[in-house]
Amino acid sequence: MKKGLLIILSGPSGVGKNCVRQEIMSMKKIDLTYSVSMTTREKRAKETDGVDYYFVSEEEFQKNIDNGNFLEWASFVGHRYGTPKDKVEALRNAGKNVFLEIEINGASQVMSKVHDDRVISFFLMPPSLNALEKRIRKRKTETEDIIQERLEKGRKEMTMTENYDHIIINDKVERAAQEIVDIIKSKMKKR
Ligand code: 5GP
Secondary structure, three states, X not given: OOOOOEEEEEOOOOOXXXXXXXXXXXXXXXXXXXXXXXXXXXXXXXXXXXXXXXXXXXXXXXXXXXXXOEEEXXXXXXXXXXXXXXXXXXXXXXXXXXXXXXXXXXXHHHHHHOOOOOEEEEEEEOOOHHHHHHHHHHHOOOOHHHHHHHHHHHHHHOOOOOOOOEEEEOXXXXXXXXXXXXXXXXXXXXX
């Protein structure tokens, strides 16, 4: 059995990775398995444990680092986020195409660790800095300090596009999602 693809969707905070990911995962004609990350961040009202994230304590997260359980992990604005290594490997070995939605530091770790030709990376880019700020504010989930911190991070991150296979402009969620899916499908055909 051919190993499943490892698809990385990354980009600055607030660019809309989450919306694009959900749009992609809702498409019927493409079979992708989302890798649920572990985080120390608090659960937001609309989120479900085990679906959006595995919400864990700092101690539990640290235990997972110490045991080498993460394919990658990163700190992001005061919290830690990580991708469970064994799950991703097991899914790919079973032929499943695994989808990661992670921030930039973690994406670099995955790209430098996993070298098979079944990895595809996407950098999601906002149409402008203004658009990024509007999106972050519209979410209304963060305090002003956190918004400023996320924006500052976003500004820096917008220049970190090297090493990615594809740069996708998120001008419209449906369009960006379709562009990504078309690229994934053409890679699937190359089996
Ligand atoms: P949020 O707190 O808004 O859900 O996520 C903050 C950032 O962490 C987003 O950019 C999201 O893509 C990223 N993220 C989510 N899961 C992971 C993960 O497992 N690893 C890394 N490195 N980043 C993650």
